[in-house]
Amino acid sequence: MTSKQKGWKEIPIAGVCWTPTTEYLTGDWRTFKPxxxxxxxxxxxxxxxxxxxxxxxxxxxxxxxxxNYNYCKGCGICANECRQEAIKxxxx
Amino acid sequence: MTVVKQKLLxxxxxxxxxxxxxxxxxxxxxxxxxxxxxxIVEKFSEYVHNGEVDTEFICVESEHSALTACLAAAxxxxxxxxxxxxxxxxxxxEILYVTSGCRAPVVMxxxxxxxxxxxxxxxxxxxxxxERDASWIQIYVExxxxxxxxxxxxxxxxxxxxxxxxAMVMLDAFFLSHTLESVNVLLDATVREFVGTRKIPLxxxxxxxLVPFKLDPKNPVTMGPLDLYDYYFEHKxxxxxxxxxxxxxxxxxxxxxxxxxxRRYGNxxxxxxxxxxxxxxxICVGSTAGTTKVVVDQLRAKGVKAGLLRLRTYRPFxxxxxxxxxxxxxxxAVMDRSNSFGAYGGPIFHEVRHVLYxxxxxxxxxxxxxxxxxxDMPQTLIHExxxxxxxxxxxxxxxxxxxxxxxxx
Numbered sequence: 073m074t075s076k077q078k079g080w081k082e083i084p085i086a087g088v089c090w091t092p093t094t095e096y097l098t099g100d101w102r103t104f105k106p107x108x109x110x111x112x113x114x115x116x117x118x119x120x121x122x123x124x125x126x127x128x129x130x131x132x133x134x135x136x137x138x139x140n141y142n143y144c145k146g147c148g149i150c151a152n153e154c155r156q157e158a159i160k161x162x163x164x
Numbered sequence: 165m166t167v168v169k170q171k172l173l174x175x176x177x178x179x180x181x182x183x184x185x186x187x188x189x190x191x192x193x194x195x196x197x198x199x200x201x202x203x204i205v206e207k208f209s210e211y212v213h214n215g216e217v218d219t220e221f222i223c224v225e226s227e228h229s230a231l232t233a234c235l236a237a238a239x240x241x242x243x244x245x246x247x248x249x250x251x252x253x254x255x256x257x258e259i260l261y262v263t264s265g266c267r268a269p270v271v272m273x274x275x276x277x278x279x280x281x282x283x284x285x286x287x288x289x290x291x292x293x294x295e296r297d298a299s300w301i302q303i304y305v306e307x308x309x310x311x312x313x314x315x316x317x318x319x320x321x322x323x324x325x326x327x328x329x330x331a332m333v334m335l336d337a338f339f340l341s342h343t344l345e346s347v348n349v350l351l352d353a354t355v356r357e358f359v360g361t362r363k364i365p366l367x368x369x370x371x372x373x374l375v376p377f378k379l380d381p382k383n384p385v386t387m388g389p390l391d392l393y394d395y396y397f398e399h400k401x402x403x404x405x406x407x408x409x410x411x412x413x414x415x416x417x418x419x420x421x422x423x424x425x426x427r428r429y430g431n432x433x434x435x436x437x438x439x440x441x442x443x444x445x446x447i448c449v450g451s452t453a454g455t456t457k458v459v460v461d462q463l464r465a466k467g468v469k470a471g472l473l474r475l476r477t478y479r480p481f482x483x484x485x486x487x488x489x490x491x492x493x494x495x496x497a498v499m500d501r502s503n504s505f506g507a508y509g510g511p512i513f514h515e516v517r518h519v520l521y522x523x524x525x526x527x528x529x530x531x532x533x534x535x536x537x538x539x540d541m542p543q544t545l546i547h548e549x550x551x552x553x554x555x556x557x558x559x560x561x562x563x564x565x566x567x568x569x570x571x572x573x
Contacts, residue, residue: 080398080405084367085328086267087399088377089386092370 094143098125102146104161110136112158119150119159167426168354175347177308177340178203181247181273181333183347184315186211187355191242194222194233198252199285200337201275205247227252231259231270238268238330239387241378243319243362246270249337250277250291257295263330264299264403266388267377269322269362270330272300273315276450276501277337278537286538287337289449290502293511299403301331301410302479304449306429308345311335313427316355320417325365327410328377329403336451337538350425358424407480414477433482435474436489438464442471444553445490447516448499449475452534452541456499459546470550475512483519490516491523495556497549501535509533509566528556531566545570 084090119137120128127144128137151159175183182204185193193212195205212221220237224230227248234244248256253274263270274292278284292302301321305311314333322331335341350358364376367385375383391399411433418432429435437457439445446456453474463470473489475482490496498517500510507514513531520529532549535541549569556562 077394078398080401083395083398083402085377085399085402085406086265086367087386087388087391087395088367089370089389090368090372093386093389 097142098145099127099140099142102141102144102164104146104148105141105164106139106144106146106148106150106159107162108137108139109158109160112156113137114156114158116155118153118155122149122153124149166423168350168424170348170350170425173347173349174344175308175312176203176342176344177311177335178275178342179207180308180312180345180347181315181335182207182211183349184312184355185245186217187350187352188245188316188319188359189243189356189361190217190219190245192220192222192234192237192244193246194224194230194237194244195246196224196227196230196248196252198227198249200277200341201247201249201252201273203341204273204275227255228259231256231263231272234270234272235259235263235266235268238263238270239266239379241362241364241376241380243323244268244270245272247273247275249275250279250285253291253295254279257298260295260298260300260330262388265399267328267403267406268330269328271315271318271322272330272332273311274332274334275337275341276334284537285337287339287451288501288536288538289334290536292332292334293502295332296479296511299329299407300479301329301407301414301477302334303331303414303477304334304475305340306435306451306453306474308335308340308343309347309427310429311340312347312349313421313425313429316350316359317414317417317421319359321410321413323362324413324417325363327406327413328365329406329410334450339451348425348427354424358421410480411477411482429476430474431485433477434485434489435476437472437474439471439473439489439493441469443469443494443557444496444550445471445473445493446497446499446546446549446553447473447475447512448501449478449512450501452499452501455541455543456546459543459550462543462547463550468550468554478512481515481519486516487519487523490520490527491525493527495528495553496520496530497553498529498531499549500531500533503533503536513566528562530556530562530564532569533567534569539570541570
């Protein structure tokens with residue numbers, strides 16, 4: 073246990089979160105990494121809708137999707153749902 | 165002390181509980197019927213139907229759902245109540261831990277009934293004793309009057325900002341639940357003032373703000389999330405600390421209530437009867453204490469220094485009060501209306517004997533398992549127990565530390 077962790081007197085009761093859950097970088101759970109082929113992508117954003125972790129971002133300026141690998145756990149749902157077969161799961 | 169105006173009503177134990185809940189300004193009741201608890205929620209549903217309360221009454225498909233609904237309602241800051249017994253409580257088992265872990269101060273009446281099989285609807289304490297580790301406050305009552313009084317107190321104890329733990333009030337099936345008794349009830353306004361509105365403490369949220377500890381879209385908080393080896397242990401330590409603080413809060417609320425009602429049950433934790441100079445004493449919870457007091461009086465009339473300690477609060481366990489009350493008694497019989505199969509005696513025996521291990525006087529402590537499945541516990545059997553204790557004092561020898569009493573060979 074690191075000294076940075078708080079003691080029972082310091083934390084809220086009932087497991088109430090005192091920091092945002094985004095502090096947990098869950099991307100390191102990943103074995104397979106989704107890699108988009110932007111040539112094939114028709115920007116339907118089905119992947120964005122299906123992603124259970126909200127780890128796919130729509131970049132308005134660049135008009136393209138982008139994966140946030142800090143939180144993508146590599147579940148592969150996006151690749152499975154993509155009608156264009158524009159997402160490949162690649163072993164890390 | 166100014167004892168307020170009260171009304172004398174003829175109520176069964178279940179009706180007395182329903183009446184207390186009616187007066188306690190409860191926001192949500194979710195319940196599923198099970199004998200011998202049914203009358204409580206049946207009676208309460210009448211109050212709802214007649215518009216005597218503005219409680220949201222949720223009919224659910226099981227006890228698991230009943231407690232889940234109460235937990236969720238309590239998490240939004242509502243005052244909540246449910247009641248169950250036996251298999252119903254067993255079905256709630258999982259959610260009992262979720263409720264206490266979420267620090268939701270749900271109040272629940274348990275009408276103690278034996279667990280199946282064979283199926284039995286009568287009184288024993290197996291159903292609630294098995295839940296002693298669930299981080300719920302447990303209060304066992306002796307009569308319907310105390311069931312009424314303790315239900316009102318339970319809201320104030322559970323919801324106390326220093327405690328925030330759910331509480332169970334136990335009454336004996338049929339002996340209390342279905343038996344008519346004279347019960348003094350306070351006026352509606354008195355109870356409402358005593359319980360007050362639920363006070364919600366502040367917690368630090370994930371946004372770094374201090375917000376009320378309740379589910380509220382305006383001030384979002386997360387309760388009961390995934391909590392692994394890094395913090396789960398700390399949260400359990402917090403629950404233990406709250407339990408220990410509850411010893412004081414139970415006494416305090418019991419005192420405040422005593423001031424208004426003129427009724428006290430020992431110090432709220434233990435309720436001793438003719439114990440001060442006793443050489444021998446029995447310990448029990450629930451309605452058996454009433455019969456035992458009669459036996460104690462009979463023995464005292466014959467010059468036997470007999471006493472009784474009724475354990476009112478079982479969780480948190482009043483170790484210090486118990487030790488101080490019993491250290492000068494020479495022989496003690498713990499009466500358990502439930503059995504821990506394969507163990508060395510019943511659950512109350514385990515803890516009483518364990519606590520007395522630290523007493524320098526080390527009284528002899530023996531155990532009697534009695535009354536399972538509603539088997540009657542008459543004065544004659546209680547006399548046998550005190551006779552055994554007298555023999556132990558005389559011979560300084562214990563022949564059978566643990567035995568069943570009232571069972572046929």
